[in-house]
Amino acid sequence: MANLSKTAAIVGVAESDEIGIVPGKSALMMHMEAARNALADAALTKDDVDGFFTAGYWNYDVAEFLGIKPTYTDSTSVGGSSFVIHVAHAIAAINAGYCEVALITHGQMGRSARAPYGRDPNLPSAQYDSPYGIIGPPVNYAMAASRYMHQYGEERTRQALAEIAVSTRKWAQMNPKAMMRDPMTFDDYHNSRWIARPFHLLDCCLVTDAGAAVVVTSAERAKTLPKAPVYVLGAAEHHDHSLIHQMPDLTVTPAAITGPAALAMAGVTHKDIDLTMIYDSFTYTVLATLESLGFCGPGEGPDFLANQRSAPGGDWPLNTSGGGLSYTHPGMYGIFLIVEAVRQLRGETGERQLKDPKLSLVNGTGGLLSSTGTIILGVD
Amino acid sequence: MADYKLPLPTKQPESDFYWEKAQAHELWLRKCNTCGDAYFYPRDICPKCYSNDVSWIQASGKGTLHAYSIVERGPIPPFRDAVPYVAALIDLDEGPRMPTNLVGVEFDDEHIKIGMAVEVTFDEVTDEVTLPKFKPAS
Structure with missing residues (x-):
């Protein structure tokens, strides 16, 4: 297999104009605002886009609304991890010559949609x-999570979940776009209903209204654009079940495949990562995922996370946007992980900016711990 | 039973037999005659080896509790009025894992323990649908 490391770069990222509780918008308007904003961030136009990627809705429904007529289309739809996997597919498509400028869009009205989203009643669920x-x-x-507690101890698991909730809120307090910015104590966590x-x-996680978009192009074209390219150094995808009773091990996510594969493609190790962005649909998602990614062994997550090392000032910064837990989570949150990683690597995150980060690991999770996409992003 | 408000299964051709047997208060599984794998949920082709040579077997109805959640906030409106209830995954003695509700037990961590022995019980929720549920083994 050809190694596509550093052959393409993310050159534009953005949210929709507003995120949070936005009753005056539809999901497709969220896609559209985010697309316009991300293309502006990239200093590209709609007419530069030849590859289109989205999930949730069918591609032609979204592309029509956005006024885009792509010659390459990818509707990989595996829940919240989809958009991370779209980056993996975009770099392949760009290298194959199927497209040059890939636009990935997301929009969901998790809180304010006028009609409910539904699952097909013909499915096994x-x-x-x-x-x-x-x-x-x-x-x-x-x-x-109950299974993890049974295997590895209830009290230490509970403490780990609390560490994640509290540290993530601390990051959110430094993100003006975060929905939940009030301080959270450990007691607040333990006493919540x-x-x-x-x-x-x-x-x-929160339930919000939001959209986001990401623009990917070849490394060559990226160098012609005003902002520093954020190179895609590694990428991998996997899903191994849909329904929770079909999950091989409730304490191990598909990140056990995608984490090591993405790191190997990038030629880097866990210790090289300056910023870890892990989909936090729940505190437990982070705990299980960081172990599956290989940052520590099975059941070692509670020790790994002890003493707020994932908080501002800690030595393992995690989810610096405030995550799905405190920043935003419209339903399929994965694209927002990419937005934050790119901004951190470019040095655009203001008060919460890490000191000169070079490498970020982004892991999206979809469904019921069903799918993951892991990408490694880096700047020169 | 006309006032039963919780979701009912949309039975499929490959699972009609499973639900018919549930109405008779029996739990049946698919088992592959080629690779020997018993599996849940029913499919007419073995998902492990793709053999078409698959049988139905009657399960013992015995198993152990693999994981659970005492649900305090119902995920959709009809379940808002049904809380608390126990969502559970059962490891059947025949091998497969299946989702269900744990019933006939006090809903607290003193009485519900992962690894506890459980057995099937049948809840006739409508004239057409009987749901296999599980209770602590007698």
Whole structure:
């Protein structure tokens, strides 16, 4: 397999004009605002776009609304990890000559949509899960977390989940776009109400309205643009189940495949990573994922995360935007991980800016711990 | 039972037999005659080896609790009124893992323990649908 490391770069990222609670917009308007803003960030125009990538809606529905007529289209739709995987596919398509400027868009009205989103009742989930109230992420992920607690100890797991919730809020307090910016203490975490045990409210991500977009082009073309290219150094994707009862091991996510593969492609190791962006649909998603990625061994996550090392000032900065837990989470959050990683690597994040980061690992997770995409991003 | 408000399964051709047997208070699984794998949920082709030579077997109905959640906030409106309930994954003695509700037990961590022995029970929620659920083994 050809090594496509550093052959393409992310040259534009943006959110929609507003994110959070935005009842005056539709999901497609969120796509459109984000697309316009990301192309402006890249100093490119709509007419430069020849590759189009989205998930959730069908590609031609979104592209038509956006006024885009691509000659390469990719509708890979595996939940919140889709947009990270789109980057992986974009670099392949660009190298193959199928497109030169890839636009990846997202938009969801998780909170304010005028009609509900639904799943096809012909799918197995409608037979075997829904009748039992095994519906939606909290119940499913909570069961996975219960298994982790059983295997590795309830108290130390609980502490790890609290460390993640509290450190993520500290980052959000430095992000003007974050929805939840009030201080959060460990007591606040432990005292928040139950949603689906073992999850408290503060184990769960937000439900917001938001859109985001990412522009990818060849390394050569990226060098002609005003902003410093953020190179895609490694990329990998995997899914190994859809429904939680089909997950091979409730404590190991597909990141066990994609983390090592993306790092190997980039030719770097965990210790080289300056910023880790892990999809935090729940605190537990982070705990299971960081172990699966290989930052530490199985069951070692609670020790790895101890004493707020993922918080501002810590030696393992995590989810510096404030994450899905405190910044925004419209439903398929993965693209927002990329937005923050690129801004950090460019030095554009103001008060929360890390000191001269060179490498970021981004891991999107989709479905019920079903799919992951991992990319390694870097700047010269 | 006309007032049953929770979601009902949309049965599929490959699972009609499973639901028919549930109405008779029996739990049946698919088992592959080629590779020997018993699996959940039903498919007419073995998902492990793609053999068409698959049978139905009656499960013992016994298993252990693999994971669970006491749900305190219902995920969709009809379940808002059904909380608390216990979402559970059961490792059946025949091998497969299946989702269900744990019933017939106090809903707290003292009475629900991962690894505990459980057995199937049948909940006739409508005239057409009986849901296999699980309770602590007697």
